[in-house]
Amino acid sequence: MAEEILRIENLHVKVEDTPILHGLTLTVNRGEKHVIMGRNGAGKSTLASVIMGHPAYEITQGKVFFMGQPLDELDVFERARAGIFLSFQYPAVIPGVQVGTFLKKSVQSVRQEQLKARAFRKELNEAMNTLDMQKSVLARYVNDGFSGGEKKRLEILQMLLLKPNLALLDETDSGLDIDALRIVAKGINQIAPDAGCLIITHYQRLLDHVKPDFVHVMINGQLVMSGGPELALKLEDQGYDWLDTPEVEA
Amino acid sequence: MSDEAREAIGDYRFGFHDPENATIRFDKGLNEQVVRDISELKNEPEWMTEIRVKAYHHFMERKMPDWGNCGELNNIDFDNVTYFLRSSNATEGDWDDVPDDIKNTFDRLGIPEAEQKWLGGVTAQYESEAVYHSIREDLEEQGVLFLDMDSGLREHPEIVKQYFGSVVPHTDNKFSALNTAVWSGGSFIYVPKGVHVEMPVQAYFRINAKNMGQFERTLIIADEGSSIHYVEGCTAPTYSTDSLHSAVVELIAMKGAKIRYSTIQNWSANVYNLVTKRGVAHENATVEWVDGNIGSKLTMKYPSVLLKGEGAHAEVISVAYAGAGQHQDAGAKVHHLAPRTTSNILSKSISKNGGRSSYRGMLQVTPKAEGCRAKVVCDALMLDNQSRSDTYPTMEVGNSTADLEHEASVSKVSGDQLFYLMSRGFSEVEAMALIVNGFFEPFTRELPMEYAVELNKLLELEMEGSIG
Numbered sequence: 024m025a026e027e028i029l030r031i032e033n034l035h036v037k038v039e040d041t042p043i044l045h046g047l048t049l050t051v052n053r054g055e056k057h058v059i060m061g062r063n064g065a066g067k068s069t070l071a072s073v074i075m076g077h078p079a080y081e082i083t084q085g086k087v088f089f090m091g092q093p094l095d096e097l098d099v100f101e102r103a104r105a106g107i108f109l110s111f112q113y114p115a116v117i118p119g120v121q122v123g124t125f126l127k128k129s130v131q132s133v134r135q136e137q138l139k140a141r142a143f144r145k146e147l148n149e150a151m152n153t154l155d156m157q158k159s160v161l162a163r164y165v166n167d168g169f170s171g172g173e174k175k176r177l178e179i180l181q182m183l184l185l186k187p188n189l190a191l192l193d194e195t196d197s198g199l200d201i202d203a204l205r206i207v208a209k210g211i212n213q214i215a216p217d218a219g220c221l222i223i224t225h226y227q228r229l230l231d232h233v234k235p236d237f238v239h240v241m242i243n244g245q246l247v248m249s250g251g252p253e254l255a256l257k258l259e260d261q262g263y264d265w266l267d268t269p270e271v272e273a
Numbered sequence: 274m275s276d277e278a279r280e281a282i283g284d285y286r287f288g289f290h291d292p293e294n295a296t297i298r299f300d301k302g303l304n305e306q307v308v309r310d311i312s313e314l315k316n317e318p319e320w321m322t323e324i325r326v327k328a329y330h331h332f333m334e335r336k337m338p339d340w341g342n343c344g345e346l347n348n349i350d351f352d353n354v355t356y357f358l359r360s361s362n363a364t365e366g367d368w369d370d371v372p373d374d375i376k377n378t379f380d381r382l383g384i385p386e387a388e389q390k391w392l393g394g395v396t397a398q399y400e401s402e403a404v405y406h407s408i409r410e411d412l413e414e415q416g417v418l419f420l421d422m423d424s425g426l427r428e429h430p431e432i433v434k435q436y437f438g439s440v441v442p443h444t445d446n447k448f449s450a451l452n453t454a455v456w457s458g459g460s461f462i463y464v465p466k467g468v469h470v471e472m473p474v475q476a477y478f479r480i481n482a483k484n485m486g487q488f489e490r491t492l493i494i495a496d497e498g499s500s501i502h503y504v505e506g507c508t509a510p511t512y513s514t515d516s517l518h519s520a521v522v523e524l525i526a527m528k529g530a531k532i533r534y535s536t537i538q539n540w541s542a543n544v545y546n547l548v549t550k551r552g553v554a555h556e557n558a559t560v561e562w563v564d565g566n567i568g569s570k571l572t573m574k575y576p577s578v579l580l581k582g583e584g585a586h587a588e589v590i591s592v593a594y595a596g597a598g599q600h601q602d603a604g605a606k607v608h609h610l611a612p613r614t615t616s617n618i619l620s621k622s623i624s625k626n627g628g629r630s631s632y633r634g635m636l637q638v639t640p641k642a643e644g645c646r647a648k649v650v651c652d653a654l655m656l657d658n659q660s661r662s663d664t665y666p667t668m669e670v671g672n673s674t675a676d677l678e679h680e681a682s683v684s685k686v687s688g689d690q691l692f693y694l695m696s697r698g699f700s701e702v703e704a705m706a707l708i709v710n711g712f713f714e715p716f717t718r719e720l721p722m723e724y725a726v727e728l729n730k731l732l733e734l735e736m737e738g739s740i741g
Contacts, residue, residue, distance in 0.1 A: 075692075075696050076695075076696075077692055078688075078692070079688075098695070098700075099692065099695035099696055100695040100696075100698055100699055100700050100701070100703075100704075102696075103695065103696050103697055103698040104698050108696075109696050111693065111696075114693060115687070115689045115690045115692075115693035115694075116690075117690060117693075117694070117707065117708065117711055118711055118712065118714075119710070119711030119712055119713070119714030119715065120707055120708075120710065120711035120714070121714075125697075125707070128699070128703075128707070129697040129698055129699070130698075132697065132698030132699050132700075132703065133697070133698035164711070164714075165711075181697065185697075185698075
């Protein structure tokens with residue numbers, strides 16, 4: 024029986040005074056990979072940020088439940104500790120904080136336990152090997168001077184270590200070359216069986232490596248159509264113009 | 274950012290103290306007789322007594338500085354300061370003999386006994402004199418002299434007489450005059466020619482008596498081709514009345530020698546910390562100051578280096594942390610007096626809760642100092658809108674062959690950084706601590722590891738305090 028990870032009911036969201044999401048409904052179960060596609064400005068990244076709890080976004084209507092619990096009761100870090108992970112499109116630079124230190128502290132914060140140095144090192148080594156990452160990255164500062172591909176790889180590394188129940192991937196595939204794309208896909212596929220995945224992307228090409236269970240099209244802050252992998256192929260081929268633009272209340 | 278998170282950064286936590294255990298305590302206030310009594314009590318040679326008395330008169334005549342935070346300086350009530358206090362009669366050489374309440378203090382600061390095993394030696398200044406003093410045998414075998422300053426004067430008067438006041442004369446400023454008049458404790462180190470002290474040697478200082486002045490005097494001489502790293506750490510308990518800390522540190526690096534002097538000071542928010550630190554670097558010598566200023570009511574401190582010999586090098590890395598009601602007026606001074614001398618200054622400051630941090634720097638290149646290179650970088654991080662950060666850089670360049678760089682930046686913690694870290698499981702307070710630790714990292718990485726750990730722990734303890 025399917026275990027519900029994320030349930031979004033008629034979600035309306037605004038940022039400052041601009042409404043962005045207009046009644047979005049979606050359920051993600053454990054083990055399912057959902058892909059959301061859509062043009063720039065459709066509200067895809069907003070959805071990911073809202074689920075993570077970004078303070079700039081205000082929910083004006085509707086509800087989000089994570090494993091049965093209303094999310095509005097949880098602060099950002101409590102959501103992380105409950106098992107929500109967001110792979111950022113533009114991860115922040117934290118000068119002076121070494122990646123190795125950051126990863127260990129982050130995993131400790133999320134798991135709320137002191138890690139044994141040796142056990143953590145082993146875990147870290149395995150994850151880095153999976154993602155074909157150099158050990159030297161551990162001594163660098165978080166995202167400081169990283170290329171786009173390095174940043175995305177570090178995001179996926181964190182995802183492997185944090186083992187989330189819900190993985191939100193916000194354009195993780197953007198700007199990656201084919202090798203990096205394959206590696207990122209490997210990371211997603213590794214956690215996917217045990218998590219609910221919500222993958223936001225512009226491109227079909229990631230889906231050559233990550234096979235989605237559902238593909239949704241977002242236009243004007245609503246999901247206007249859902250289907251299987253074939254929908255992504257059609258969008259790649261024909262664009263979004265054949266879809267009706269939903270009307271939005273003023 | 275919430276008030277709670279802001280509150281959490283840098284609130285003073287080490288507010289404990291041990292019962293006062295003083296056996297000799299002078300009345301408050303200063304006059305020539307007090308100065309003579311201090312000298313007599315220590316059985317000092319007459320020349321030292323005379324230096325003290327001369328310095329005392331200079332102190333009385335010298336006007337208060339009219340720059341920096343002079344309003345705050347004028348609040349110092351010199352009549353309400355105890356100028357000498359002795360807590361323990363003997364200078365001890367064995368950790369087992371150190372009184373328990375003193376050990377407790379170190380324990381609560383998290384300084385593990387095991388540290389000593391790999392440290393070159395320890396003098397822990399408690400009140401005005403060293404109570405614990407140990408030199409590892411191999412240091413002794415190398416001929417390194419490492420004593421508290423009082424013992425240094427007693428056992429090696431000829432060296433002290435030659436160098437005492439040679440870098441920081443009592444006429445340098447009002448507070449160097451005061452220190453010279455009433456100094457007590459501090460470290461005396463002499464490293465013989467060609468000797469490299471591999472491990473850092475260290476001393477801890479703290480203030481533990483109400484209204485007690487702390488006037489330690491440190492003199493380090495590294496003879497030709499030698500090297501040493503000296504580490505000094507301070508934490509002070511919180512008291513409601515004002516305390517004055519006015520130290521003098523003199524470093525002499527002879528030809529080809531290298532001295533690094535590292536400090537973390539964490540004074541409670543009522544301490545005036547007015548310290549004169551200066552080093553001389555002779556030909557191809559290096560003097561490095563690694564200087565961390567946390568806490569205090571007002572700190573005015575500008576570690577400086579006189580680059581006297583050709584090819585000498587100066588390095589000054591400092592951090593300052595100003596919280597509510599605190600003013601960190603810190604910086605660096607480098608004087609390029611000889612050709613092809615080089616220097617780097619890196620200054621980082623954090624202000625929060627209305628705290629104020631100022632960078633005050635002086636970079637001088639004299640006309641005959643050709644082909645010099647100097648770089649100054651100042652970064653300020655503000656944690657809120659009530660805090661203040663100023664920069665007062667001065668450059669005096671006497672010739673056109675100097676290669677000078679100056680960079681300054683002021684930044685704030687961004688919402689994006691906080692959201693990113695919180696999405697990784699860090700509470701807002703933890704996220705702030707991480708950002709602050711990261712900002713200080715170029716400083717922290719220069720410290721011996723256990724000091725770096727202590728500094729980071731200090732910040733984390735402060736966080737916990739505010740959440741609790």
